[in-house]
Amino acid sequence: VKSARVDLGQRSETVRRANLSAIVRTLHEDGPQSRSDLVARTGLTRSAIRALVGELTSAGLAIEDRAVHLGRPGRPSPEVSLVADAAVAVAFSIGVDSLSVATVGLGGIVLGLARSDRPRGHHAVDAVVGDLAALLDCLPAGRPAEEAVVAVGVAVPGIVRSRDGLVETAPNLGWTGVPLGALLRSRLDWSVPVVVRNEADLGVLAEHRRGAAVGIDDVIYVHGEVGVGGGLLLGGRPISGAAGYAGEIGHFPIAADGLPCRCGASGCWETVIGAGALLQRAGLARDAGAEGVDRVFAAARAGDPLALAAIEATGVQLGVGLGGFINTFNPRLVVLGGLFSRLHPYAQDAIWTSLAHHSMPAARALVRVAPAMLGVDAPLLGAAEVALEPVLADPASRFGTRDAVVELASA
Amino acid sequence: VKSARVDLGQRSETVRRANLSAIVRTLHEDGPQSRSDLVARTGLTRSAIRALVGELTSAGLAIEDRAVHLGRPGRPSPEVSLVADAAVAVAFSIGVDSLSVATVGLGGIVLGLARSDRPRGHHAVDAVVGDLAALLDCLPAGRPAEEAVVAVGVAVPGIVRSRDGLVETAPNLGWTGVPLGALLRSRLDWSVPVVVRNEADLGVLAEHRRGAAVGIDDVIYVHGEVGVGGGLLLGGRPISGAAGYAGEIGHFPIAADGLPCRCGASGCWETVIGAGALLQRAGLARDAGAEGVDRVFAAARAGDPLALAAIEATGVQLGVGLGGFINTFNPRLVVLGGLFSRLHPYAQDAIWTSLAHHSMPAARALVRVAPAMLGVDAPLLGAAEVALEPVLADPASRFGTRDAVVELASA
Numbered sequence: 001v002k003s004a005r006v007d008l009g010q011r012s013e014t015v016r017r018a019n020l021s022a023i024v025r026t027l028h029e030d031g032p033q034s035r036s037d038l039v040a041r042t043g044l045t046r047s048a049i050r051a052l053v054g055e056l057t058s059a060g061l062a063i064e065d066r067a068v069h070l071g072r073p074g075r076p077s078p079e080v081s082l083v084a085d086a087a088v089a090v091a092f093s094i095g096v097d098s099l100s101v102a103t104v105g106l107g108g109i110v111l112g113l114a115r116s117d118r119p120r121g122h123h124a125v126d127a128v129v130g131d132l133a134a135l136l137d138c139l140p141a142g143r144p145a146e147e148a149v150v151a152v153g154v155a156v157p158g159i160v161r162s163r164d165g166l167v168e169t170a171p172n173l174g175w176t177g178v179p180l181g182a183l184l185r186s187r188l189d190w191s192v193p194v195v196v197r198n199e200a201d202l203g204v205l206a207e208h209r210r211g212a213a214v215g216i217d218d219v220i221y222v223h224g225e226v227g228v229g230g231g232l233l234l235g236g237r238p239i240s241g242a243a244g245y246a247g248e249i250g251h252f253p254i255a256a257d258g259l260p261c262r263c264g265a266s267g268c269w270e271t272v273i274g275a276g277a278l279l280q281r282a283g284l285a286r287d288a289g290a291e292g293v294d295r296v297f298a299a300a301r302a303g304d305p306l307a308l309a310a311i312e313a314t315g316v317q318l319g320v321g322l323g324g325f326i327n328t329f330n331p332r333l334v335v336l337g338g339l340f341s342r343l344h345p346y347a348q349d350a351i352w353t354s355l356a357h358h359s360m361p362a363a364r365a366l367v368r369v370a371p372a373m374l375g376v377d378a379p380l381l382g383a384a385e386v387a388l389e390p391v392l393a394d395p396a397s398r399f400g401t402r403d404a405v406v407e408l409a410s411a
Numbered sequence: 412v413k414s415a416r417v418d419l420g421q422r423s424e425t426v427r428r429a430n431l432s433a434i435v436r437t438l439h440e441d442g443p444q445s446r447s448d449l450v451a452r453t454g455l456t457r458s459a460i461r462a463l464v465g466e467l468t469s470a471g472l473a474i475e476d477r478a479v480h481l482g483r484p485g486r487p488s489p490e491v492s493l494v495a496d497a498a499v500a501v502a503f504s505i506g507v508d509s510l511s512v513a514t515v516g517l518g519g520i521v522l523g524l525a526r527s528d529r530p531r532g533h534h535a536v537d538a539v540v541g542d543l544a545a546l547l548d549c550l551p552a553g554r555p556a557e558e559a560v561v562a563v564g565v566a567v568p569g570i571v572r573s574r575d576g577l578v579e580t581a582p583n584l585g586w587t588g589v590p591l592g593a594l595l596r597s598r599l600d601w602s603v604p605v606v607v608r609n610e611a612d613l614g615v616l617a618e619h620r621r622g623a624a625v626g627i628d629d630v631i632y633v634h635g636e637v638g639v640g641g642g643l644l645l646g647g648r649p650i651s652g653a654a655g656y657a658g659e660i661g662h663f664p665i666a667a668d669g670l671p672c673r674c675g676a677s678g679c680w681e682t683v684i685g686a687g688a689l690l691q692r693a694g695l696a697r698d699a700g701a702e703g704v705d706r707v708f709a710a711a712r713a714g715d716p717l718a719l720a721a722i723e724a725t726g727v728q729l730g731v732g733l734g735g736f737i738n739t740f741n742p743r744l745v746v747l748g749g750l751f752s753r754l755h756p757y758a759q760d761a762i763w764t765s766l767a768h769h770s771m772p773a774a775r776a777l778v779r780v781a782p783a784m785l786g787v788d789a790p791l792l793g794a795a796e797v798a799l800e801p802v803l804a805d806p807a808s809r810f811g812t813r814d815a816v817v818e819l820a821s822a
């Protein structure tokens with residue numbers, strides 16, 4: 001509350017920086033556009049746009065170019081674009097089966113991506129941190145230069161304290177109380193911030209900016225694998241809670257006297273919709289893993305009734321919890337990620353029927369259920385977005401950098 | 412997203428208005444304070460504060476007075492206060508058993524309050540609207556003058572479309588699809604806006620501004636009577652969802668194969684924690700109403716084991732759902748209102764034990780459970796806050812009014 005008030009009390013330098021931010025943010029989220037588009041999008045005057053775009057181009061963050069508008073009559077107006085490599089985020093994603101890294105520039109441009117498969121199981125954090133650092137050298141353009149990197153973002157399948165990147169618990173990695181942010185920062189030996197977040201929180205951010213939820217301000221993202229995580233975006237803002245732990249919707253007790261859960265509680269939603277529940281319903285062991293899940297979907301594709309029934313029963317339980325969350329949040333969109341995006345084509349009727357029974361008509365009438373668009377890379381792209389956030393919030397913070405580099409070069 | 416961006420693109424008149432708003436908002440929420448306090452709270456310069464406070468005092472919205480600081484050495488510095496009756500909200504609350512009205516001025520000062528008990532049961536909306544309008548004449552100072560009233564706020568125990576105040580459904584009033592906002596506006600025959608909201612959404616707002624949740628930015632408010640409603644405040648902002656229907660946490664299916672619920676679904680949380688469940692556990696009829704609930708608490712006070720056991724069992728079920736919502740939101744505070752604030756002293760151990768089993772350690776370690784502070788008037792006070800919001804957001808919108816009134820008087 002206090003800080004919001006401070007934001008409202010604007011000094012003129014603050015206003016200039018906020019205006020630069022408004023321009024860079026719309027170019028980043030909505031893509032290259034003309035000065036007139038920028039006037040419309042930001043509410044700034046034409047002359048303010050001219051001056052501020054001038055500042056951005058002289059600082060090397062944007063370029064202005066005569067765009068070729070195919071098929072449009074009249075003289076094309078110059079388009080303003082961000083310079084992707086003027087500010088680069090390094091994004092890591094730690095999965096149970098793989099590690100990945102991407103360099104993402106302003107405008108959300110993926111400059112490079114590398115992935116390595118890993119044997120399933122628990123992994124010492126030091127080994128994982130070492131593997132992540134080594135993966136940087138596998139990028140097509142090699143390890144990025146430190147001065148271009150603005151921050152590092154990391155997606156983790158666990159509960160993360162946002163303040164300092166402490167992984168409180170990541171059951172599928174076997175981690176408890178791991179100071180991942182600090183370890184990675186010291187291993188990379190860069191002076192930039194390292195931001196660690198829960199993978200589902202990053203997934204909903206990425207789907208909101210570049211995927212299934214573009215332009216939609218009230219979104220629930222439900223991601224399923226062995227565990228079930230959630231990302232919440234309400235009123236246009238990601239919801240992270242008091243310390244970054246929000247979104248653990250897989251641990252809502254929808255069957256309070258039900259099965260014990262890995263988290264120590266019982267009857268969690270995860271126990272009836274996670275991969276284990278699907279596998280068991282299909283006659284496989286609950287811990288048959290990704291291969292087992294692939295077998296279930298292969299059987300379903302071939303029309304196997306047991307596999308289809310297992311998928312449908314899982315969809316019914318998915319719908320029960322979704323009904324409750326629709327009553328709770330009144331969202332416009334539910335995005336199904338991971339396992340649930342694969343389940344969706346087979347089980348959409350079952351999901352909807354069950355969801356409809358457990359949600360109230362007014363809220364239900366406004367909601368749509370859709371599979372995720374960005375697939376397995378959603379958390380990685382979300383990690384890049386949070387790493388770029390400081391530049392979007394205050395582009396002028398990058399203005400000194402280039403000059404300093406030029407000075408160094410000419411010294 | 413677009414509108415946030417427009418807010419960021421600030422013109423200088425917009426900045427002046429935002430600064431006036433920052434000052435009025437802190438005076439409204441934090442009370443009278445010196446100019447130095449205002450500098451600290453808003454981040455504005457000393458000279459900007461002087462000029463803007465000058466504008467507010469000449470417009471009659473604030474006064475500056477030499478405060479008597481008892482027990483503090485040195486010369487007392489002048490204190491800036493809002494003039495309560497410079498902008499007045501009329502707030503109504505429609506309860507199952509009563510109607511109430513309050514006039515609330517800037518600074519949250521309650522200028523007058525009137526209440527009337529009503530026979531329980533379903534009521535034609537026309538009769539209720541007529542009763543509300545008539546209740547204005549029961550205010551100690553009589554019906555407020557139209558020109559002082561900035562807006563009307565109404566709290567309703569139902570699902571409300573925020574855009575136009577349509578009550579989609581209010582089961583305990585027997586209403587479906589009632590255009591309450593429009594009906595009340597036409598009955599009052601005032602030109603000001605009428606804002607209708609769900610009572611629990613308003614309750615959490617009031618508790619956040621003036622009650623148990625002051626200074627706390629992640630709060631779940633759970634209000635129980637016959638029905639169970641919720642108000643969510645996350646990241647310092649009320650969560651209303653795509654159309655204002657969010658917060659129906661009483662209809663989360665925590666026992667999917669459970670009892671049928673008034674909402675048409677089954678196994679809703681409300682069916683195991685609402686007044687009906689408590690009454691049944693205490694050996695009374697589920698529909699024994701407020702009198703029945705009073706009997707249960709009177710028996711508990713006298714040490715009756717059946718009543719105490721009924722309260723405890725209800726607390727256990729309350730804790731189950733709270734555990735799920737703590738995992739979902741990572742709140743700092745759960746505020747228990749209505750029936751649950753009465754239950755709390757008897758059942759706090761049962762609530763906590765059950766909540767602890769169903770929530771994850773990291774989130775649980777940060778949360779506190781507390782009874783509501785504002786009692787039955789929380790929704791009424793919240794209705795006043797939303798009605799005053801336009802003045803807080805743009806105090807300059809009131810600047811013309813007084814001059815116009817003065818001109819009329821001297822004409």
